[in-house]
Amino acid sequence: MDAGMGGPFEVLPDFAACRVLPDVQALTANWQMILALATSVPALIAIPMVGALSDRVGRKPALLLPVLSGLVGVIGLLAVAQFGAPIYVLLCAHLLQGCLGGYTAIMMLVYAYLADVVAVDRRSQVFTSVEALMFAAFTAGPYCGGVLTRMLPSGVIGVFWISVVGKLIALAYVLFILPESLHHTDGHTASSHAIESPSTPKPTLWSRLTPPRSLIAHLCTPPRTHLLLIAFAAAICVGGLPLFFLFCSYRFGWDAYDEGVYLLYLSVTRMGWMLGVGGLIDRAVTPKAGGSVDDREFSVRKVTMDVRVVRVGMVLAGVGWAAIGLVPEGWMVYAISFVTGFATLAKPTIRSLLSRSTPPLLQGRLFSAIQLLDQSAGVISSLVFPPIWSHTVGTSVPGLFLMVMGALFLVAGAIAGLGLNVERMVSGLHQHSLEVGGQDEEDEETREEEDEAIAVGVSRDLVPPPLR
Numbered sequence: 001m002d003a004g005m006g007g008p009f010e011v012l013p014d015f016a017a018c019r020v021l022p023d024v025q026a027l028t029a030n031w032q033m034i035l036a037l038a039t040s041v042p043a044l045i046a047i048p049m050v051g052a053l054s055d056r057v058g059r060k061p062a063l064l065l066p067v068l069s070g071l072v073g074v075i076g077l078l079a080v081a082q083f084g085a086p087i088y089v090l091l092c093a094h095l096l097q098g099c100l101g102g103y104t105a106i107m108m109l110v111y112a113y114l115a116d117v118v119a120v121d122r123r124s125q126v127f128t129s130v131e132a133l134m135f136a137a138f139t140a141g142p143y144c145g146g147v148l149t150r151m152l153p154s155g156v157i158g159v160f161w162i163s164v165v166g167k168l169i170a171l172a173y174v175l176f177i178l179p180e181s182l183h184h185t186d187g188h189t190a191s192s193h194a195i196e197s198p199s200t201p202k203p204t205l206w207s208r209l210t211p212p213r214s215l216i217a218h219l220c221t222p223p224r225t226h227l228l229l230i231a232f233a234a235a236i237c238v239g240g241l242p243l244f245f246l247f248c249s250y251r252f253g254w255d256a257y258d259e260g261v262y263l264l265y266l267s268v269t270r271m272g273w274m275l276g277v278g279g280l281i282d283r284a285v286t287p288k289a290g291g292s293v294d295d296r297e298f299s300v301r302k303v304t305m306d307v308r309v310v311r312v313g314m315v316l317a318g319v320g321w322a323a324i325g326l327v328p329e330g331w332m333v334y335a336i337s338f339v340t341g342f343a344t345l346a347k348p349t350i351r352s353l354l355s356r357s358t359p360p361l362l363q364g365r366l367f368s369a370i371q372l373l374d375q376s377a378g379v380i381s382s383l384v385f386p387p388i389w390s391h392t393v394g395t396s397v398p399g400l401f402l403m404v405m406g407a408l409f410l411v412a413g414a415i416a417g418l419g420l421n422v423e424r425m426v427s428g429l430h431q432h433s434l435e436v437g438g439q440d441e442e443d444e445e446t447r448e449e450e451d452e453a454i455a456v457g458v459s460r461d462l463v464p465p466p467l468r
Contacts, residue, residue: 025250026390031087032242033386035094040379042098043105047375050101051108051368055361059113060180062364066109067174069100071167074160082157104378108364108371111351115363116181120356124306125282127348127355132274135267135344146260182364215362219369224357226419227350228373230310233412234347235374237321237405239381243389244324244402251398252330266337273341274348281305281345299426306349307420313346314413322406325399343409353425 054062076093079085110130118126145159152158219228248254285301320340324333351370358366388401
């Protein structure tokens with residue numbers, strides 16, 4: 001049936017037959033690009049708004065929007081796959097997903113929530129654990145989906161309906177169980193200070209929903225700029241991963257079950273790196289019970305290890321993805337993926353370094369800025385990698401897009417090697433944040449004034465000064 005026509009599918013196209021056809025692969029890549037852009041472009045506008053909203057009204061109310069977006073996406077899939085709606089209905093569903101923030105906004109709010117409730121020195125470990133759990137979830141979902149596709153009479157349609165139930169459970173959890181994490185000293189939000197104080201200028205809609213100039217200046221100061229550049233380059237590469245399974249189905253004959261098995265393996269190894277090796281790294285730099293280590297010495301040890309993790313991770317990811325684009329056998333992908341699993345430690349490490357240097361009431365906007373960067377990278381990758389794949393899928397180098405991904409990871413590694421100086425990072429990321437925390441505890445009245453300033457996007461002394 002034509003993709004734009006109505007009428008329900010009596011039988012869905014056979015995946016085993018479709019995966020070996022270059023024309024089908026190219027058409028799939030083009031539609032992946034269209035749908036990714038349909039989600040990413042609106043999200044570029046929505047994510048800063050959701051982040052600012054979470055700083056003003058709390059994480060829980062803001063989290064409802066992206067959770068609803070997931071439900072919208074699955075309903076769009078069912079409308080097309082089971083009820084024969086035109087594929088443009090799915091396009092509209094992706095547009096609405098982007099307007100609600102999508103998965104990117106969920107992760108932004110999760111990290112902001114954790115920053116509210118987790119002590120500064122434990123954020124790196126907790127962020128790493130969250131990344132490991134995400135890998136487990138991303139593995140369990142496709143693996144169970146692949147198994148259920150073979151077991152259920154309705155095949156993939158039945159999996160979509162199960163996904164609807166899961167989305168509804170998540171929505172109910174946020175509505176009725178999840179506690180609010182953002183609490184102010186007097187029980188009110190920052191917006192209440194701004195509204196009740198007659199001396200505070202009335203904020204505009206733009207100032208309510210966009211990052212304050214203070215946060216922009218904060219992030220544009222090295223070494224934060226270098227950390228953001230590394231994260232941006234890595235995010236562009238991650239945007240090309242959906243094509244990885246098209247590559248494997250074409251090159252090695254993988255089906256949905258094979259993809260699920262690989263994701264299960266990937267999750268187990270990633271969790272081993274994150275919870276096992278990551279935990280060992282964290283304990284190696286943490287002072288032993290009864291030991292005496294001053295704050296600066298601990299910061300130097302911690303940042304030195306964090307910088308090494310980022311550098312090694314980017315280099316391993318670069319070499320690994322380039323190699324996967326060249327290997328002739330599917331089992332080699334498993335071997336390479338085990339080694340490159342170390343790179344998964346880099347992302348939570350970068351987020352932790354940025355989070356611990358940012359005031360509490362700017363955490364939501366910080367992570368919205370990070371996710372906005374990721375979303376912008378997703379737009380770029382959606383414009384770059386699918387055309388490469390569609391033009392090389394029938395040639396002798398179908399893995400060219402993977403080699404490009406590897407090159408970008410190596411660029412990120414070069415930035416980490418040349419731009420991240422431990423002494424400057426200790427001064428810029430830790431010393432000032434400790435000063436900010438101490439000032440907040442000593443002067444509650446100043447904290448309330450700063451809350452008002454943040455609510456209207458005004459730059460105040462809360463943000464650390466530029467490095468000397």
